[in-house]
Structures are given as structure tokens and as C-alpha cells.
Amino acid sequence: MSQYTIFGGGPAGLYAAWRLLNSETLSPSDSIEIIEWGNYDYQNNGTGDRLPAGRICSHHYQNNVEQSYIEIGGMRYIEWDDTTKTGHQLVTTTIKALGLDQNSIDFNTTDNPLLFLRGEMMYQESISAETPAPYNTVGNENEAAADVLIGNVSNAITSDNATDRVSQCQFYATGELPPEFQSEVYHPGTLASNIGYWNIMYDQVLNEGYQYAADGGGYTSNVINWNAADAAVYNGEFAPGGTFKTLSSGFSSIFTTMYSKIVEMANAQGVPFTMTKNTRLHSIWDEAGTTQYHTATSNSPNTPSGAAKSTDYAFIAMPPHAIEAVADATRYLPQEANRTNFLNENRVATYLESVIHQPSYKVAMFFDREWWKEDDLPMPLNVDTATNTFGPTITDLPLRQIYYFGDNSPGNVGTPVYGMLASYDDMRYTQFWQELELSVSEQHDTPPSDNLQPLKGGSPATPAMIEMLKIQLARVHYGNDVTTSELIPEPLETVFMNWGHNPFGAGYHAWASHYNICDVMQGIRAPGRLAGLNSSNVFIIGSAFSNDQAWIEGAFCTTESVLKDYLGLPTIAADLDVYPLICGC
Numbered sequence: 157m158s159q160y161t162i163f164g165g166g167p168a169g170l171y172a173a174w175r176l177l178n179s180e181t182l183s184p185s186d187s188i189e190i191i192e193w194g195n196y197d198y199q200n201n202g203t204g205d206r207l208p209a210g211r212i213c214s215h216h217y218q219n220n221v222e223q224s225y226i227e228i229g230g231m232r233y234i235e236w237d238d239t240t241k242t243g244h245q246l247v248t249t250t251i252k253a254l255g256l257d258q259n260s261i262d263f264n265t266t267d268n269p270l271l272f273l274r275g276e277m278m279y280q281e282s283i284s285a286e287t288p289a290p291y292n293t294v295g296n297e298n299e300a301a302a303d304v305l306i307g308n309v310s311n312a313i314t315s316d317n318a319t320d321r322v323s324q325c326q327f328y329a330t331g332e333l334p335p336e337f338q339s340e341v342y343h344p345g346t347l348a349s350n351i352g353y354w355n356i357m358y359d360q361v362l363n364e365g366y367q368y369a370a371d372g373g374g375y376t377s378n379v380i381n382w383n384a385a386d387a388a389v390y391n392g393e394f395a396p397g398g399t400f401k402t403l404s405s406g407f408s409s410i411f412t413t414m415y416s417k418i419v420e421m422a423n424a425q426g427v428p429f430t431m432t433k434n435t436r437l438h439s440i441w442d443e444a445g446t447t448q449y450h451t452a453t454s455n456s457p458n459t460p461s462g463a464a465k466s467t468d469y470a471f472i473a474m475p476p477h478a479i480e481a482v483a484d485a486t487r488y489l490p491q492e493a494n495r496t497n498f499l500n501e502n503r504v505a506t507y508l509e510s511v512i513h514q515p516s517y518k519v520a521m522f523f524d525r526e527w528w529k530e531d532d533l534p535m536p537l538n539v540d541t542a543t544n545t546f547g548p549t550i551t552d553l554p555l556r557q558i559y560y561f562g563d564n565s566p567g568n569v570g571t572p573v574y575g576m577l578a579s580y581d582d583m584r585y586t587q588f589w590q591e592l593e594l595s596v597s598e599q600h601d602t603p604p605s606d607n608l609q610p611l612k613g614g615s616p617a618t619p620a621m622i623e624m625l626k627i628q629l630a631r632v633h634y635g636n637d638v639t640t641s642e643l644i645p646e647p648l649e650t651v652f653m654n655w656g657h658n659p660f661g662a663g664y665h666a667w668a669s670h671y672n673i674c675d676v677m678q679g680i681r682a683p684g685r686l687a688g689l690n691s692s693n694v695f696i697i698g699s700a701f702s703n704d705q706a707w708i709e710g711a712f713c714t715t716e717s718v719l720k721d722y723l724g725l726p727t728i729a730a731d732l733d734v735y736p737l738i739c740g741c
């Protein structure tokens with residue numbers, strides 16, 4: 157008779173409940189509860205603020221699920237290839253198990269995107285010695301795509317020593333700069349994980365090379381000063397031209413379908429299951445070998461409601477920013493004999509800070525026509541093969557990346573609307589848009605930290621934000637000399653999603669340097685045990701401390717690893733010898 161309490165009903169939390177049930181190892185005397193801060197519409201019937209779950213959110217035009225949608229959170233996956241043993245194995249397996257593989261479609265990315273860099277328009281494939289990218293790089297790094305430059309630095313670091321998931325894990329732990337590595341600062345034999353990626357980029361390609369990589373790659377988060385061993389392995393994944401899949405039913409349909417299967421299996425097996433929304437984990441500790449916690453309501457998130465509760469198995473399925481808020485609240489509970497505040501123990505706290513929080517931002521616009529396919533564009537987009545979502549266009553303007561979703565309405569809604577992910581930006585660019593969230597006549601009347609915007613869903617953009625989007629879209633698509641936003645039609649709807657707001661604090665995470673990633677991945681899963689409580693059954697799951705930090709796959713893999721290693725559940729993962737769920741050390 158065990159109680160399983162899952163804090164956070166995002167991808168990791170829902171997956172934990174789904175796997176506990178589909179393993180058919182529970183009995184009616186066991187119970188599962190999910191405690192979720194948000195008020196997500198898990199049933200997809202209008203009973204919630206937005207579609208689930210966590211950092212996944214399909215936003216349909218005017219919140220009408222029959223209408224076209226744009227993914228304002230995660231949007232795609234890499235299909236598992238059973239021959240090469242690469243891709244997102246657990247996501248692919250889960251999508252199939254949920255019966256959603258029939259909705260799997262290509263997420264078209266062009267390998268010849270339109271670029272707008274330093275005021276110049278160019279196609280990526282036209283960058284050459286004759287027409288280099290507008291950067292004063294010292295070598296010939298501006299004579300090919302920015303991804304080539306990034307790849308060259310990666311190869312110099314890994315020297316082809318990290319080609320599959322097993323050797324990559326090894327490289328995170330022990331990878332050293334190869335004998336041929338040339339640098340004024342870093343010598344061959346230096347542990348790559350103790351080097352910051354920005355530091356080594358500057359060292360190898362100087363400021364202009366770094367700037368080109370940052371601008372032309374589209375993701376600023378890929379070139380921050382994160383763990384160089386991981387960065388060198390990971391950075392190829394987002395390059396334009398990669399092969400991605402998405403779901404025609406929207407990415408949120410993974411989690412509405414998973415939720416209905418959880419309810420169905422719980423009923424069939426007689427296992428009590430409850431989903432408590434609008435409730436947050438406030439604090440958690442160990443009391444003489446028992447896991448105890450306080451919850452708080454979303455109306456009063458800083459005040460514990462009622463007496464402390466206990467559970468047999470606790471899954472903290474929340475991003476690091478939210479876990480740190482729980483650790484903070486726990487820190488101020490009265491100290492008592494037999495009480496261990498494990499989240500604040502030195503080793504746990506050190507490991508919790510092993511990932512860099514990467515704010516990210518999306519702005520969705522809907523139009524009455526696909527103006528981006530019209531003949532008057534001076535440089536037409538490369539859309540020949542696209543039947544649905546395609547992109548990106550990449551710019552150094554705060555828009556950063558644009559994806560074209562078009563009419564993807566699942567229902568028959570009459571007059572179609574056409575969606576565009578007008579800005580997909582991250583890191584410092586998120587601040588550009590954040591200041592446009594309030595209108596020019598507004599001032600803050602509550603602490604910005606109380607702003608829980610991403611829990612609620614896409615928020616309507618202010619007129620100033622819309623104008624700023626339109627003038628940048630006009631320049632990117634019509635040229636730098638454009639002085640009016642009128643080239644872009646008035647959008648029917650514009651909404652933003654700021655993943656930097658609470659409780660997420662980031663869109664995704666990146667391993668910091670000076671950490672042994674494998675060691676952290678292994679240890680942080682069981683923070684109580686890491687703090688010396690050998691029988692503690694508190695587990696941290698989620699994508700942040702995984703091999704796939706910007707992917708649902710990371711959330712599923714860490715959860716699967718906990719269920720397998722600590723609860724002894726038979727795994728649904730295959731090929732673990734070549735595809736470890738998390739790194740082994």
C-alpha cells in the first residue's frame with residue numbers, strides 16, 4: 157500500500173503517472189496524486205486556462221481548439237531511428253503507445269533559410285568566399301554557414317571522440333582537449349567540462365566569429381558560457397535542415413491523450429488517481445525517515461495551507477527555478493530534531509545550481525492571409541516542399557527566429573487563419589520583448605515575480621509590441637531600408653509566452669562548466685539520498701538534469717531512469733547499452 161505523490165503535472169510528472177499505471181505493478185491499495193500549480197485543460201474541454209502541459213502549450217487562434225494553432229512552447233521531436241539508434245526513443249515510443257503516431261507529420265526545416273544579419277538579406281546557401289556573411293572573422297569562418305563554424309569548434313574540442321550517446325557521456329565526464337588543440341589559454345589535456353563554451357569560442361574564433369555563431373545560429377542560448385564538453389556535442393541538433401517531426405493534433409495532444417489514458421488505466425486497475433490543480437508544492441523535508449511537505453494554493457502561493465502531509469514516494473517534477481523556490485521556503489521552516497532539509501544540504505544545493513537557466517520567448521501572430529508567400533517579397537522564402545509548418549528565417553534583430561505555421565486548423569472552421577511564430581528568441585533578447593508586455597501607459601502595480609503568465613497561457617500583445625513586431629518583420633522580409641510597418645498586414649491575434657516568468661524561470665537549461673555532468677545526473681535524481689538519507693524516496697525528474705535538456709525526451713528519460721533504478725519497474729526503453737537513459741559514471 158503506497159502513495160505516489162507527483163509534484164508538477166508537466167511532461168515528466170504525467171509520464172511518471174502514466175508509466176506507474178501502464179507497468180501494471182500497482183494494486184488498488186496504492187494511489188497516485190498529481191499536484192499542479194497551473195490550471196491546465198488536461199481534458200481538452202475548456203476546463204482550464206490553457207492546454208497542457210508545463211513548457212508545452214499549443215495555442216489555438218482565439219483559444220478555439222478547432223482553429224489553427226502555433227506551438228508557444230516545445231514544438232517538435234526527432235523520430236527514433238532503430239537502425240542508427242538515434243533520435244528521441246521514449247518520445248517516439250510514447251507517441252506510438254498513445255496511438256498518436258497517425259498524427260505524426262514532418263516539421264519542415266529548410267537547409268537554406270533566409271537570413272537577415274547586420275541589415276543584409278541573404279540565403280544561407282549563398283554565403284561563400286565571393287559573398288561572405290557580414291562579419292569580420294579572422295579566418296574564412298564567414299564564408300560558410302554559422303553552423304559550419306560552430307561545427308568546426310565542436311570538432312576541435314571533441315576530435316570525433318563523442319559520436320554516440322555512450323561516448324558522449326564519457327566525454328562529459330573525462331573528455332580532454334586533444335593533442336592537436338591550439339590555444340593561447342587552454343592546453344591539450346585540459347578537461348573540456350571545466351571550460352566555458354563562450355570562453356573557448358572566443359579563444360578559437362575571436363569576437364566576430366563568436367558573434368556570427370550567436371547571430372547566424374538563431375539560438376543565443378547555444379553559445380552562452382555553458383559546459384564546453386556538453387556544448388560541443390549538443391550544438392549540432394538545432395541546425396536548420398535537421399529532420400524533425402511534430403503532431404498535426406498539436407504537441408499538447410501528447411499530454412491531453414496521456415491524461416485520458418491515465419484516468420482510463422487508473423479506473424480499470426482500481427487505483428485511486430487524483431489531479432489537484434491550482435496547488436503548488438510549497439516546501440518539503442524529511443522527518444525521521446518520512447517525507448513531509450506543505451502545499452499552498454495558487455491564490456496564496458507563499459503561505460502553506462493546512463497541516464503538513466506525508467507520502468511514500470515523492471516525485472518533484474518541476475524545473476530548477478521552481479525547485480529553488482521550494483528550497484527557499486523550506487529553508488525558513490523551524491529547525492527541529494529529526495528534520496532534514498535535504499534540498500538545502502550542501503551537495504544537493506550545489507547540484508541544483510549545476511544548470512544555467514535559459515529564458516526563452518515566443519510570440520504567435522495570426523493573419524488572414526499568408527503574406528510571407530506573396531510575390532512581392534524581394535527574396536522569396538524557400539517553401540517549395542513545405543506542406544505545413546516550415547522555417548526558420550533567422551535574424552540578429554530581437555525577433556531572432558521566425559517559423560511559418562500557416563493554416564493547420566484541425567477542424568472545419570470556415571474562413572482559415574494563418575499562423576506565424578513571429579519571434580522565437582532567448583537569453584538577452586527576451587528582455588527586449590518583456591518591456592513591451594505592459595502598454596506605454598501602464599506601470600507595475602504588483603511585484604513582477606508574482607507574474608505567472610506562462611501558467612495561464614498566451615497573453616495578448618500590447619499595441620507597441622505588435623508595432624515592434626511588424627516593423628522588424630517588414631525589415632527581415634523586405635529589406636533594411638523599410639521605414640514602415642504597413643508592409644505587414646494587421647494581425648488578427650498576437651499573443652506572447654514569456655518562459656522566463658515564474659514558476660518556470662527559463663525555457664530550457666544548459667549544464668554549467670566545472671561540474672561532472674554524469675555525477676550530477678545520477679545523484680540529483682534522489683536528493684534525500686544525496687543528503688545522506690539512504691532510504692529517502694524523494695525523486696527529482698524532468699528535462700533540466702538530463703541528456704536532452706531542451707527536449708521532452710529528457711523529461712521522459714530521467715523519469716524512466718528513476719522508475720527503473722529506484723522503483724524496479726520493468727522499462728519500456730530499449731537498446732540501453734547504446735542509448736543510456738541518463739549517463740552512467
Ligand SMILES: Cc1cc2nc3c(=O)[nH]c(=O)nc-3n(C[C@H](O)[C@H](O)[C@H](O)COP(=O)(O)OP(=O)(O)OC[C@H]3O[C@@H](n4cnc5c(N)ncnc54)[C@H](O)[C@@H]3O)c2cc1C
Nearest residue numbers: 164166168193210211230231232437478663698699707708
Ligand atoms: C520555447 C521552448 C521551446 C521548446 N522546444 C522544444 C521542442 O521543440 N521539443 C521538445 O521536445 N521540447 C522542447 N522544449 C523543452 C520542453 O518543453 C521541456 O523539456 C519539457 O516541458 C520539460 O518537462 P518537465 O516536466 O521537465 O518540466 P515542465 O514542462 O517545466 O513542467 C513542470 C510542471 O511543474 C509545474 N510546477 C512548477 N512549480 C510547481 C510547484 N511548486 N508545485 C506544483 N507544480 C509546479 C509547472 O506548472 C509545470 O506543469 C521547449 C521549451 C520551450 C520553453
